[in-house]
Amino acid sequence: MTHHIVIGAGLAGAAAAYSLTARGEDVTVLERHTPANDRGSSHGSARIFRYAYPDRLYTELVVRARELWDDLEAKSGTELITRTGAVDFGDTRHTDLLAEIFEDVGVEHEVLDQARAAERWPQFAFDTEVLWHPDAGVIDAETTVTTMLDRAMDTGRARVLTDWTVTEVARRSAGGFSVTSATGKSVEGDRVIVAAGGWLPDLLGDLDLPEGFVDALPKFEVRQEQAFHMPYRDADADGRPSTPWPTFIHKSGEMFTYGLPGGRDAGFAGQKFAQFNGGKVIGSALEQDGQITDEMRTRMIDYAKRYLPGLVPEPYAETTCLFTNTPNEDFVIDEVDGLVIVSACSGHGAKFAPLLGEFAADLATGAGDVPDRFRVGAATT
Incomplete structure (x- = not known):
C-alpha cells in the first residue's frame, strides 16, 4: 500500500488525509505546530461558505464541494456549516x-x-x-480540521505528528521520499503532499522540485x-x-x-x-x-x-x-514526480476544503485530475 506524507494540518492537509484514508491509503501528517493552530489560515470557527463568484468554474466547484461537505457532516454526525x-x-x-x-x-x-x-x-x-x-453560511474551520483528521485516524491508516517542522524533502535513490525535521527526525514515504499555506514560500527551496517546475510557479x-x-x-x-x-x-x-x-x-x-x-x-x-x-x-x-x-x-x-x-487568485494544485502541491488558496479556499482533499488524493494516486487552471506543470513541458 502506498504511504503518503502530508505536510500541513490545516484545512487542505486534513482534507487530503481524510480523502486518502477513505481510499485505503496510508498517511502521515506532519504539522509544525498543532492542527488548525492560530498561526495559520485554518484556525477559528468562522469562515465564509458562499457560491458567488464572477467565474463560473469556481461556482461549479462550490457546488461539487457542498456535496462533499454534506457527506462529511452525515458520516461524522457533526454540523460544520451553519x-x-x-x-x-x-x-x-x-x-x-x-x-x-x-x-x-x-x-x-x-x-x-x-x-x-x-x-x-x-x-x-x-x-x-x-x-x-x-x-x-459559516464554516467552523477548526472543527472541520479536527473532524477530518479524526475520521482519517479512525481508519487506522493515519497518524498526525505535531511540533514537527519540515526542513527538507529529499528523493530517495530507491524511490519515494525522505522528509526531515528541524530536530533531525525523518519520515519516509512514497508520495508527498505539501499543504503548507503561508509557510510554502519558505519551503519551496527544500522540496527537491525540478527547476522548470519552480520557475513556472506563480509569485506567492x-x-x-x-x-x-x-x-x-x-x-x-x-x-x-x-x-x-x-x-x-x-x-x-x-x-x-x-x-x-x-x-x-x-x-x-x-x-x-x-x-x-x-x-x-x-x-x-x-x-x-x-x-x-x-x-x-x-x-x-x-x-x-x-x-x-x-x-x-x-x-x-x-x-x-x-x-x-497568487497574482490572479487562482489556486495552485499540481503534481510533479510524486510530489503534490495544494496551497496558495488566495484567501478563499476554506469553502472548497473537502474538494481540495479529493484533488490532492487524485493527483497523488493518479486516479484523477484537476482543472488545468490550477496546474503549473504544463508550462514546463
Whole structure:
C-alpha cells in the first residue's frame, strides 16, 4: 500500500488525509505546530461558505464541494456549516454577472433593489441592488480540521505528528521520499503532499522540485489580514442578535469588504468583518507578528458606521489570519514526480476544503485530475 506524507494540518492537509484514508491509503501528517493552530489560515470557527463568484468554474466547484461537505457532516454526525445565507452588493461586485452564473449553474438566488433589501436587512446600509443566495453560511474551520483528521485516524491508516517542522524533502535513490525535521527526525514515504499555506514560500527551496517546475510557479504573496468583531445593537443577554445576520461581500470602488456572523471563538456576539487583502505583505508565515494596526481599526470602524448600522462600531475582539495569494487568485494544485502541491488558496479556499482533499488524493494516486487552471506543470513541458 502506498504511504503518503502530508505536510500541513490545516484545512487542505486534513482534507487530503481524510480523502486518502477513505481510499485505503496510508498517511502521515506532519504539522509544525498543532492542527488548525492560530498561526495559520485554518484556525477559528468562522469562515465564509458562499457560491458567488464572477467565474463560473469556481461556482461549479462550490457546488461539487457542498456535496462533499454534506457527506462529511452525515458520516461524522457533526454540523460544520451553519446556514445563514449571503448578500452581495456594491458597484464593482457585478451582481448581474453573479446572478447570470447562478441561473446557469442552478444556485437558488434573488436580486433585490435597495429599498426591498433595506426592508429585509435593516442592519445594513446598501449602496446598490443586492444579490441574495440562501444556501451560503459559516464554516467552523477548526472543527472541520479536527473532524477530518479524526475520521482519517479512525481508519487506522493515519497518524498526525505535531511540533514537527519540515526542513527538507529529499528523493530517495530507491524511490519515494525522505522528509526531515528541524530536530533531525525523518519520515519516509512514497508520495508527498505539501499543504503548507503561508509557510510554502519558505519551503519551496527544500522540496527537491525540478527547476522548470519552480520557475513556472506563480509569485506567492503572503498577507497578514486583520479582522474585527463588533457587537450587535439588538443583542440579547448573551450577545446574540434578535435579527439573523447573513454573510456579506461588499465591493465598492477599490474597497472589498467581507463579513460573517462571528463564531464560537468570539462568543457568537458580533459580526466579524475585514478588508479583503488589506493586511500587510510579509515574506512568509514566519514573519507574522499578530499585530492590529490603528489605521486598519479606524478604517473598519468608519466602515461600520457607514454601512453596518446594526452594529455598535466598537471592536470587542480582533484577530489576524494569513492569506497566501497568487497574482490572479487562482489556486495552485499540481503534481510533479510524486510530489503534490495544494496551497496558495488566495484567501478563499476554506469553502472548497473537502474538494481540495479529493484533488490532492487524485493527483497523488493518479486516479484523477484537476482543472488545468490550477496546474503549473504544463508550462514546463
